[in-house]
Amino acid sequence: MGRVGAAGDNAALESFFALLQKNVLDRRRWTSRAELRLAIITWTERTYHRRRRRRRLGRLTPIEYESIHHTAANTA
Numbered sequence: 001m002g003r004v005g006a007a008g009d010n011a012a013l014e015s016f017f018a019l020l021q022k023n024v025l026d027r028r029r030w031t032s033r034a035e036l037r038l039a040i041i042t043w044t045e046r047t048y049h050r051r052r053r054r055r056r057l058g059r060l061t062p063i064e065y066e067s068i069h070h071t072a073a074n075t076a
Contacts, residue, residue, distance in 0.1 A: 019048065 024043045029037040050062055057065040 016048070023047070037048075 020040065020043070025036075026038050030039070052061065060068070
């Protein structure tokens with residue numbers, strides 16, 4: 001990440017911003033920047049980060065990964 005002109009970086013960001021546009025920005029008109037800022041932060045933390053599948057977690061979502069490893073730790 002972070003190289004100038006890296007196509008992979010651009011694709012990842014384009015995907016994120018497309019989801020943000022569809023799920024937050026296009027849902028309604030916002031009365032203030034503060035309200036929009038809170039909506040973006042809430043969506044990112046509650047939905048995007050928790051439901052997005054991660055390569056480092058074996059293509060599991062953080063919630064799936066946590067539940068598998070939490071169960072395994074409790075049985076050990």
